[in-house]
Amino acid sequence: MSPTILLLAKHIVLLLVCITGDKLSLVVQKPHILKAAIDNVTHALIGLIVTEIVVRNFHDQVGRNEKYALIGTGFVLSSLIDLDHFIEAKSFSLHDATNLSERPFLHNSSIFLGLLVSMIGTIATQAKFNASLWITVNFIAFFTHQLRDAIRRGFWFRAPYLNYSTAPVIYWVYLALTQLCPHAIIQLLDMQRSRSTSLGEYKTKYKALEVV
Numbered sequence: 777m778s779p780t781i782l783l784l785a786k787h788i789v790l791l792l793v794c795i796t797g798d799k800l801s802l803v804v805q806k807p808h809i810l811k812a813a814i815d816n817v818t819h820a821l822i823g824l825i826v827t828e829i830v831v832r833n834f835h836d837q838v839g840r841n842e843k844y845a846l847i848g849t850g851f852v853l854s855s856l857i858d859l860d861h862f863i864e865a866k867s868f869s870l871h872d873a874t875n876l877s878e879r880p881f882l883h884n885s886s887i888f889l890g891l892l893v894s895m896i897g898t899i900a901t902q903a904k905f906n907a908s909l910w911i912t913v914n915f916i917a918f919f920t921h922q923l924r925d926a927i928r929r930g931f932w933f934r935a936p937y938l939n940y941s942t943a944p945v946i947y948w949v950y951l952a953l954t955q956l957c958p959h960a961i962i963q964l965l966d967m968q969r970s971r972s973t974s975l976g977e978y979k980t981k982y983k984a985l986e987v988v
């Protein structure tokens with residue numbers, strides 16, 4: 777299968793995961809544990825596919841084990857973010873965890889903004905490329921998770937003197953941003969690799985137009 781067809785297939789699967797997961801989360805209301813599981817698996821699969829698209833593009837920069845570790849982290853972290861409901865509720869009860877008076881701390885959108893700034897910082901300062909990749913995977917997990925949650929509740933920014941929620945994100949905007957996310961990141965990371973390549977550190981395999 778050609779790389780372009782493979783990439784197209786991944787985007788179709790990503791779209792189907794988003795739409796199917798969202799529809800099932802609406803249709804299945806009980807048992808609550810099943811609804812929560814569908815919601816959580818949808819987050820995890822979105823994180824997995826987006827991370828895979830990014831990491832595969834830079835497969836010549838990382839070893840095999842690190843590649844699997846990066847993709848596994850994207851998958852698991854996208855799911856684990858919802859553990860903060862239980863931590864905030866100080867309870868293992870799903871009822872308590874889903875009936876909080878405030879949104880839990882890992883749903884603070886300042887986190888993905890901070891990760892984005894860190895990512896740009898490592899790229900701009902030409903830190904180790906692998907460091908940029910690890911920060912990127914964390915960004916993907918938080919951004920894709922919070923973007924999907926934002927279709928119901930908007931983004932929530934919490935910092936000293938700041939407690940602000942945006943309006944819910946329009947559904948097709950969420951779908952479009954989820955699809956664009958890996959390619960925006962690839963373009964950013966490629967700036968670091970291109971500069972490193974000009975210094976003779978890396979071989980360039982990425983061709984921007986091949987993945988658009």
Ligand SMILES: [Zn+2]
Binds near residue numbers: 858883
């Ligand atoms: Zn969530």
